[in-house]
Amino acid sequence: AQSVTQLDSHVSVSEGTPVLLRCNYSSSYSPSLFWYVQHPNKGLQLLLKYTSAATLVKGINGFEAEFKKSETSFHLTKPSAHMSDAAEYFCVVSDWSGNTPLVFGKGTRLSVIA
Amino acid sequence: GAVVSQHPSRVICKSGTSVKIECRSLDFQATTMFWYRQFPKQSLMLMATSNEGSKATYEQGVEKDKFLINHASLTLSTLTVTSAHPEDSSFYICSAKDPGTGNNEQFFGPGTRLTVL
Numbered sequence: 001a002q003s004v005t006q007l008d009s010h011v012s013v014s015e016g017t018p019v020l021l022r023c024n025y026s027s028s029y030s031p032s033l034f035w036y037v038q039h040p041n042k043g044l045q046l047l048l049k050y051t052s053a054a055t056l057v058k059g060i061n062g063f064e065a066e067f068k069k070s071e072t073s074f075h076l077t078k079p080s081a082h083m084s085d086a087a088e089y090f091c092v093v094s095d096w097s098g099n100t101p102l103v104f105g106k107g108t109r110l111s112v113i114a
Numbered sequence: 115g116a117v118v119s120q121h122p123s124r125v126i127c128k129s130g131t132s133v134k135i136e137c138r139s140l141d142f143q144a145t146t147m148f149w150y151r152q153f154p155k156q157s158l159m160l161m162a163t164s165n166e167g168s169k170a171t172y173e174q175g176v177e178k179d180k181f182l183i184n185h186a187s188l189t190l191s192t193l194t195v196t197s198a199h200p201e202d203s204s205f206y207i208c209s210a211k212d213p214g215t216g217n218n219e220q221f222f223g224p225g226t227r228l229t230v231l
Contacts, residue, residue, distance in 0.1 A: 034219070043120075043207055043224035044158075090157065101148070102209075102220060104157045 002027045002093050006105035014113045019063075019078040021108045023091035026072065033074045034092040034102070035065055044090065050074065061085070086112045116142045116212040120223035127198055128231055135193045135226045137208030143188035144210035148220065149181075152205040164191040198230045 007022040025031060032051045036044040048059025055067040065076045074091060091105040117140040127133050137147055145166045150158040162183055163171040170183035180202075182194040191210075195202050205227050209220040 036222075041205075041225070041227065044209075044222040046219065046221075049219060101160050101163065104159075106157045109155075 002029075002031070002095070002103045004091050004093050004103055004105035006089075006091050006108050008108050009106065010109045010111065012111040012113060013081045015083055016080050019076070019081045019085065019110065021076040021089050021091075021110065023065075023074045023076065023105060024072050025074060025091070025093045027093055027095065029095040032094045033065075033067060034094075035059065035063070035074075035076050036090045036092060038088045038090065038107075040087075047076070047089075081110075081112045083112050083114065086110055116140075116210070116221045118208065118210050118221045118223040120206075120208055120226050122226060123224060124227045124229075126229045126231065129199050130197055133195045133198055133228060135195075135206055135208075135228075137191045137193070137210070137223055139189045139210045139212070139221075142210075142212040142214060144191075145188060145213065147185060147191040147208055147210045149183065149191075149193050150207045150209065152207060152225075154205075158207060161193075166191075195228065198228070200230045203228055203230045 003026045005024045034049045035047040037047050038044050047063050048057045050057050050067045058064045063078045065074050067074050089108045092102050094102050119138045121136045147164040149161045151161050152158045160173050161176045164183045164185040166185045172178045185191040205225050207225045209222045
């Protein structure tokens with residue numbers, strides 16, 4: 001079985017400061033891990049994905065995440081927040097083969113203060 | 115990346131009517147599509163897996179007679195909410211896998227906001 005825990009339901013940062021959104025996963029198999037972003041009343045956009053290649057994954061809009069197997073974590077970071085980053089972020093796990101459905105975390109709402 | 119569209123983006127209907135939502139893969143063929151439901155300020159919940167040319171696989175607790183899924187072609191899956199009631203009001207999102215990418219990434223549609231009066 002697979003599961004995802006997003007440790008913070010809401011994170012608030014000031015514009016220009018670093019962003020850290022935390023995610024821990026549980027998987028019986030080698031996992032594939034994803035971060036998606038959702039702006040209000042919009043669909044989901046893929047930020048980045050880990051599929052057993054490099055453990056430090058760079059995504060769009062300056063985001064990156066590091067896969068740490070020993071800590072079962074896949075935290076999302078960005079050095080400097082922008083107002084347009086305010087959105088809902090979902091950490092997602094699946095197995096590497098794609099034979100299991102995507103399992104979503106409950107989401108973290110990121111607020112960016114001017 | 116691959117593009118998935120949904121139609122309509124918003125729909126308002128009266129209680130007791132049926133509503134059809136379309137999900138299309140625009141630049142690839144998708145043998146498998148997925149339907150999710152999202153309540154306000156909550157995560158996505160997988161409702162069913164739509165398989166081209168065969169019956170959909172529903173998740174536990176999802177009524178297959180209420181949420182009819184048809185995947186008649188490699189680029190189109192439809193979700194019909196039958197005899198809709200206010201509690202069916204939600205944001206419905208579809209996704210599809212592109213077999214050509216060689217991994218299990220899913221591409222999501224923009225979602226359909228259903229409001230049942």
